[in-house]
Amino acid sequence: RTYQGAPTGTDLECKGWRQEAAFRMLNNNLDPEVAEDPENLVVYGGTGRAARSWDAYDAILDELRELGDEETLLVQSGKPVGRFQTHERAPRVLIANSNLVGQWDDWEQFHELEAKGLIMYGQMTAGSWAYIGTQGIIQGTYETLAEVGRQHFPEQEGLRGTITVTAGLGGMSGAQPLAVTMNEGVCIAAEVDEERIDRRLETGYCMEKTDAVDEAIAMAEEAAREGEPRSIAVHVNAAKLFDAMRDRGFVPDVVTDQTAAHDELEGYYPAGYTVAEADALREDDPEAYVEESLDTMRRHVEGILAMQDAGAVAFEYGNNIRGQVNAHRNLEDAFDFPGFVPAYVRPLFCRGKGPFRWVALSGDEADIHRTDEAIRELFPEKAHLHRWIDLAQERVQFQGLPSRVCWLGYQAGDDPDGLTERARFALRINDLVAEGDISAPIVVTRDHLDAGSVASPNRETEAMKDGSDAIADWPILNALVNCAAGADIVSVHDGGGVGIGNSIHTNNHVVLDGTELAAEKARRVFTTDPGMGVLRHADAGYEDALEEAAQSDVHVPMEDQ
Amino acid sequence: RTYQGAPTGTDLECKGWRQEAAFRMLNNNLDPEVAEDPENLVVYGGTGRAARSWDAYDAILDELRELGDEETLLVQSGKPVGRFQTHERAPRVLIANSNLVGQWDDWEQFHELEAKGLIMYGQMTAGSWAYIGTQGIIQGTYETLAEVGRQHFPEQEGLRGTITVTAGLGGMSGAQPLAVTMNEGVCIAAEVDEERIDRRLETGYCMEKTDAVDEAIAMAEEAAREGEPRSIAVHVNAAKLFDAMRDRGFVPDVVTDQTAAHDELEGYYPAGYTVAEADALREDDPEAYVEESLDTMRRHVEGILAMQDAGAVAFEYGNNIRGQVNAHRNLEDAFDFPGFVPAYVRPLFCRGKGPFRWVALSGDEADIHRTDEAIRELFPEKAHLHRWIDLAQERVQFQGLPSRVCWLGYQAGDDPDGLTERARFALRINDLVAEGDISAPIVVTRDHLDAGSVASPNRETEAMKDGSDAIADWPILNALVNCAAGADIVSVHDGGGVGIGNSIHTNNHVVLDGTELAAEKARRVFTTDPGMGVLRHADAGYEDALEEAAQSDVHVPMEDQ
Numbered sequence A, B: 001r002t003y004q005g006a007p008t009g010t011d012l013e014c015k016g017w018r019q020e021a022a023f024r025m026l027n028n029n030l031d032p033e034v035a036e037d038p039e040n041l042v043v044y045g046g047t048g049r050a051a052r053s054w055d056a057y058d059a060i061l062d063e064l065r066e067l068g069d070e071e072t073l074l075v076q077s078g079k080p081v082g083r084f085q086t087h088e089r090a091p092r093v094l095i096a097n098s099n100l101v102g103q104w105d106d107w108e109q110f111h112e113l114e115a116k117g118l119i120m121y122g123q124m125t126a127g128s129w130a131y132i133g134t135q136g137i138i139q140g141t142y143e144t145l146a147e148v149g150r151q152h153f154p155e156q157e158g159l160r161g162t163i164t165v166t167a168g169l170g171g172m173s174g175a176q177p178l179a180v181t182m183n184e185g186v187c188i189a190a191e192v193d194e195e196r197i198d199r200r201l202e203t204g205y206c207m208e209k210t211d212a213v214d215e216a217i218a219m220a221e222e223a224a225r226e227g228e229p230r231s232i233a234v235h236v237n238a239a240k241l242f243d244a245m246r247d248r249g250f251v252p253d254v255v256t257d258q259t260a261a262h263d264e265l266e267g268y269y270p271a272g273y274t275v276a277e278a279d280a281l282r283e284d285d286p287e288a289y290v291e292e293s294l295d296t297m298r299r300h301v302e303g304i305l306a307m308q309d310a311g312a313v314a315f316e317y318g319n320n321i322r323g324q325v326n327a328h329r330n331l332e333d334a335f336d337f338p339g340f341v342p343a344y345v346r347p348l349f350c351r352g353k354g355p356f357r358w359v360a361l362s363g364d365e366a367d368i369h370r371t372d373e374a375i376r377e378l379f380p381e382k383a384h385l386h387r388w389i390d391l392a393q394e395r396v397q398f399q400g401l402p403s404r405v406c407w408l409g410y411q412a413g414d415d416p417d418g419l420t421e422r423a424r425f426a427l428r429i430n431d432l433v434a435e436g437d438i439s440a441p442i443v444v445t446r447d448h449l450d451a452g453s454v455a456s457p458n459r460e461t462e463a464m465k466d467g468s469d470a471i472a473d474w475p476i477l478n479a480l481v482n483c484a485a486g487a488d489i490v491s492v493h494d495g496g497g498v499g500i501g502n503s504i505h506t507n508n509h510v511v512l513d514g515t516e517l518a519a520e521k522a523r524r525v526f527t528t529d530p531g532m533g534v535l536r537h538a539d540a541g542y543e544d545a546l547e548e549a550a551q552s553d554v555h556v557p558m559e560d561q
């Protein structure tokens, strides 16, 4: 089956824009420009699907075509299972994907049920029809590094004048040098595979390359001194790079790593081998490969820890290199440097900030450019948002329906009407649609990795202050309250990036079609949704969240307990 | 802390009846007449609580007092955590209790988090403020036996003229003889403990007692011949009763068992000992006790199987006696007789039927009697419902706020307006409240054990036709769609009767205050909620559900797949 992507323009296949938005978003998820393997309905992230089967896909589209403005469609793991009378202010589509009863909540049970055709892996944004391609990754990295700047170099503009050392220039990790330079900083990135380096240079994700560590350091120091953004790929193993820096007494400002260390056989390269040699070793003697690989990882982590001891800011970037070395090489102090969520993303979550995103249902790029302008107009004082919008316009290619990611939060304190950042933006866009400045409705959604939407003890809720990492009441309340507030699509998923049984998370969509109804929904949902982020972190005792609640007038029932 | 139960009458502590209903139901749950241990906030079922702590309880009441008609309160494991602007048609309270991420979803993690004060065990109706005392148990047993009658003795009125043999006259099991005679049948119940027998005789749950099996059989056969309801307790071990019946060539119509066989040490008595002797053995040599107990259980199950072979209808009544004998005595054919849910309750679930219940917020018993009349008026042809209402009036004592349980379902096929049984009833009650025939609003809710509200592979979803026992998408969709439909309270719980990690289930309340808004909510919720039961079972391939969908015009999207 070949597949064409979302319909565009202003002719509707459905009875209204709310239903049409669901129709187009599902199809956009399966756009060959967007999806990894659309023929198999796989959008991204292993087997993250948008529908359970092509029959189920067809049936969903039929249901959406017939769905009335006061009806709600139910989708169970990518299959439509019911349609009920509700009301205009209620959601049009409710989705539950991959959820299992706790004692059965593992890959084995999941695969058995999947083989019977009873369940589907929804990943995060795949099964909720909210995936928009790779721009989410760049912006997540950009925002994480921006927070590093705010926390450790508050006098600087972003990371200007600082040097960040990392490794890995692959699929996701390749976003790092661009994200550093977008934050005005200097990046040295070790990568063993020269082809990968060349790909990043070609696509503008990285500026320079060298084989010589000395040259890389010299270039970086010069750029940092001059306050110029610069990114330099070094063709070397990460462990060796850190050793070389230690020998030279060079200490960067920030160290991290995004080699695919979570997989010691397929994702990480041992030192002392060229890529070709290592690939041959992997083929010939995988056990020896794994031993070498873990030995290098240990050296690599020791390098990071040494840099941290010497004054660098260090964090793990979600690749589990700490866990690997701790478990397989008995390095007790591997966890002496923090994971990126507790260190940098959680302070944003405390203020309800997360990867908010929107899509132009028209298919017209001009509509997204108009929304970019709206961000600038609405938040004239928020230089950080402007920088991101400028950079995104300049450097991020559209895939499928034109769309934009922009981390917005609660932060109602600075608005005279007490509206949240997300609500202010959505209401402005809704007006622009009403006025015809934007040619068709905009649908607003977000990543499942958001402030108040996820329980995931290995990632988003790692090391919560009060130890509440595993409590899943929170995402369930998030889904319920967004449903009550009138989001047009609400979804609840098990699994996602960390796998079945390791997280519960939710999503929602609101369609801005220029009507008063859309304004009402937007005002409520974009208060409840980031509001859950503030409340969840306030309940866990985070000062930032309590401060945000006070500044933004969020009611915290038992605040003094 | 002493505790007084729910306020009654028509003066409100809250801003409206929807909030007041939540306020009174929470307090009713903790009425000393209703709750097992109100001082510790424990309502029933181990540690099933209504609020996390007395501070949280006070804070919930404060929140409810202040809650506006367009606001929604969020409760996380018995603690209020937020309050948001929503709208009139949305729920007033959203509750999530005891939910954990799958890989952490066990008692150990739960108890750790409970000790930190971060989570609460909500059981089923405790944490959702819907427990109404013991009448739920009687009616569940009554309905199960009614379904036994419908399936196996369709020519009879209920169980009239049939003999049911069971064992156990304890806390819950003691409801069996009454439930049999309520269904017009004859019951012989073995019980080793004469004190227990006497208690059932005193409270009218059982009619006669004897030490002699011959006498019991003779009395039962005579009553059955004459079509008279009769219940006879036999002071004998269950295993011995079955042996004696086999010796005499007596085969009853129905056999089951509700001794507490799930616990071989504390719940089950070995044959060959008086109660006093067995209690002494348990004390002196618990290991010997267990061996004797399991040996008796084996004999007991062999007795049931023999009766089944000889033509009796046999089923297990949720005490795991099959599992015990299968696991510890290697009896391979222990599972040759079915569990009660797949056998008798599931056919009801297929038609959206389950333990619907309502409570008179006035505190006035006359209001419940008026609702009883309404059932008779609305369903003049449903003799089964009439019988239950008559019996309940006669024999069920009120506890706390007056209330009634009555299994109602979807079954819209026989209504000219296509309304479900539940909706027809609720709309009629709402009218009676509007007209002043009922003195204050009625709140309608149900058990979490309901047609479309639970995933529980060891009980409610045991042995589903398609193998979908463990899929939890269904209860999540149930909660979301009831929220969309405007239920006034919506709750999602992990655990309940089968323990943490073994089930996910939901509840909802709708307040019938005589307004058009209440009518709208009732019409929708009492379609979506039983409708989920029909859809869930239709999706699993049950003929009854597909037939119900066809008769009642329930849209099943991929019916022909």
Ligand SMILES: NC(=O)c1ccc[n+]([C@@H]2O[C@H](COP(=O)([O-])OP(=O)(O)OC[C@H]3O[C@@H](n4cnc5c(N)ncnc54)[C@H](O)[C@@H]3O)[C@@H](O)[C@H]2O)c1
Binding pocket: A167, A168, A169, A170, A171, A172, A173, A174, A190, A191, A192, A193, A196, A236, A237, A238, A239, A258, A259, A260, A261, A262, A263, A267, A268, A269, A270, A271, A296, A317, A318, A319, A320, A459
């Ligand atoms: N939010 C998050 O949690 C998050 C986000 C992005 C990536 N990640 C993690 O980051 C890792 C990388 O993801 P990816 O998609 O870029 O993987 P990838 O396999 O595409 O890229 C990894 C790169 O690292 C290089 N590499 C491996 N070992 C090396 C070594 N010792 N020295 C130098 N270079 C080495 C490889 O050649 C490859 O180019 C994964 O573990 C992923 O799970 C996590």
Ligand SMILES: NC(=O)c1ccc[n+]([C@@H]2O[C@H](COP(=O)([O-])OP(=O)(O)OC[C@H]3O[C@@H](n4cnc5c(N)ncnc54)[C@H](O)[C@@H]3O)[C@@H](O)[C@H]2O)c1
Binding pocket: B167, B168, B169, B170, B171, B172, B173, B174, B190, B191, B192, B193, B196, B236, B237, B238, B239, B258, B259, B260, B261, B262, B263, B267, B268, B269, B270, B271, B296, B317, B318, B319, B320
């Ligand atoms: N819906 C359900 O799944 C459901 C409902 C009700 C009860 N149950 C199960 O039913 C069982 C009984 O519950 P309960 O609350 O009545 O327990 P209980 O302990 O109060 O009563 C059990 C009774 O059985 C008697 N007994 C024990 N062994 C006997 C024997 N060999 N012969 C004769 N009598 C014997 C005891 O003396 C006692 O009176 C439990 O296992 C419970 O889990 C399940």
